[in-house]
Amino acid sequence: MSGETVRFGRTELPPKQVEALRRAVRLEWVTIGVLVVTATLVFIVLGSSQAMKAAWSEDLLSFIPPIAFLIAVRLARRPPTTRHPYGFHRSVAVGHLVAAVALTGMGTFLLVDSSINLLRGEHPTIGTVDLFGVTIWLGWLMIAVMAVTGIPPVILGRLKLGLARELHNKVLYADADMNKADWQTSLGTIVGVLGIGVGLWWMDAAAAIFISGSILHDGVSNLRAAVVDLMDARATTFDDNRPHxxxxxxxxxxxxxxxxxxxxxxxxxxxxxxxxxxxxxxxxxxxxxxxxxxxxxxxxxxxxxxxxxxxxxxxxxxxxxxxxxxxxxxx
Incomplete structure (x- = not known):
């Protein structure tokens, strides 16, 4: 993409933004690849842990922002038409809204489901598996998977933040913000699994509630920002912290x-x-x-x-x- 003319509608991007866009697209494809591996590994060791199920759901939801970004960038390059005289830049806001609604809905469902399981006093169990002829507790595999898969999203999220600022892209910022907080999900899941291991069954449900609350918080904050933008509020910075x-x-x-x-x-x-x-x-x-x-x-x-x-x-x-x-x- 370097050296070629790149446009957002009528706007020809400066070289700095062209490079930022190239890196952002590449990072989002890398993110999708990482999520495929992460979601697969978590599913393999899922077990009956509520915390693991919530973490897996968050991995699936994490596909939405990068896909929305890639689609929005593609649409935004179209020139304005008679039917769309302002161009197709609103695709960013639409993608932001879709991601926010999905996060809010799934966060609410998981929060209610985890709370009900906690109130019912359900005692999840984690069995053993044979690995290379050795019988080990499945919880250790869960912990290892969460520890390893929690690292890449945090790195990717920090890389995306600066690019979101350069491109003034709120979908990319929302994705980066979610990635940065993934270590909390991994830590909460590990705590929940360890709780089951030491006989504190309620820690698993509590960890699931924590993860669900994090998803719901991301959803509500992004939903608020997306709706405000679609209602033509005064333009703000990419992180919605202040007027632009x-x-x-x-x-x-x-x-x-x-x-x-x-x-x-x-x-x-x-x-x-x-x-x-x-x-x-x-x-x-x-x-x-x-x-x-x-x-x-x-x-x-x-x-x-x-x-x-x-x-x-x-x-x-x-x-x-x-x-x-x-x-x-x-x-």
């Missing part, structure tokens, strides 16, 4: 133009890129079309995420935007 600073940069740039008295904008997150409606209060009654076009081109040059921007001269700014005035201006 690009909106302020656009307003400052426009307010600094000699013919602009005040400026303010509404910024809508389309997935990878932003659609911006910038309102300006001109200093003079008539504004040349060339001035508006130069201002639009200047805004687009600020950042690759400014895919679509319309600049609207108005007598006063709408109440829903934050006004920016030139330094030293009394406007």
């Amino acid at each position: 600073p690009l909106a302020g940069r656009v307003d400052q740039y426009l307010a600094g133009l000699p013919w602009v008295a005040r400026a303010g904008s509404r910024v809508r997150d389309e997935g990878h890129v932003f659609h911006i409606e910038a309102f300006v209060v001109p200093r003079r009654r008539k504004v040349a079309l060339a001035d508006i076009e130069r201002a639009r081109q200047g805004c687009v040059a600020l950042d690759w995420k400014v895919q679509d921007i319309v600049i609207v001269p108005v007598p006063r700014l709408p109440d829903v935007v934050d006004a920016v005035t030139p330094p030293g201006s009394d406007a």
Whole structure:
């Protein structure tokens, strides 16, 4: 992908983002490969442990974010059409929503199921297996599998975080955040299995509840973020921690133009890129079309995420935007 022209809709990605996209796609394919191995190993040693069943369910759910990312990236490259004039960047938000709904639903189911088993006082048992002519407790295999399979996702998650920032991709961030927390699932499962081994049967159900709660927490937080984005809330950073600073940069740039008295904008997150409606209060009654076009081109040059921007001269700014005035201006 290096050296080739890569577009998100109308936007041609800069070289840095092209490389970030290449690495992100590769990491997601690696993640899928790792999950295939992980889910298979966990299934083989599943046994009757509730914690192991919850961990296996989380492995299956972990397929959704990388698949959603790969599909969304492919769709986002399509140019806008008459039917989809804003392009296909919303595929990121749709993928985010699908992953969040799946996590929330499965987390709720596992939490209820694990809680019922705990209240019923069900005592899970872990038998023995013959391995190379040696009889060993199956729990040791469970512990070994969870210890080994819990490491790769954590490494992959940390690698994905920086790429999610570069690409402004919330599905990739959600995937990275889930991967980073996988060590908690592995540790909780190991504790539950050891609990069964020492006769503390309730520790298995408690570990399953902990894992289910972690899945549900991820689902609810991502569901909230996905719904807010689809409702055209003010654009935020990739991790939803604060308003995106690009909106302020656009307003400052426009307010600094000699013919602009005040400026303010509404910024809508389309997935990878932003659609911006910038309102300006001109200093003079008539504004040349060339001035508006130069201002639009200047805004687009600020950042690759400014895919679509319309600049609207108005007598006063709408109440829903934050006004920016030139330094030293009394406007």
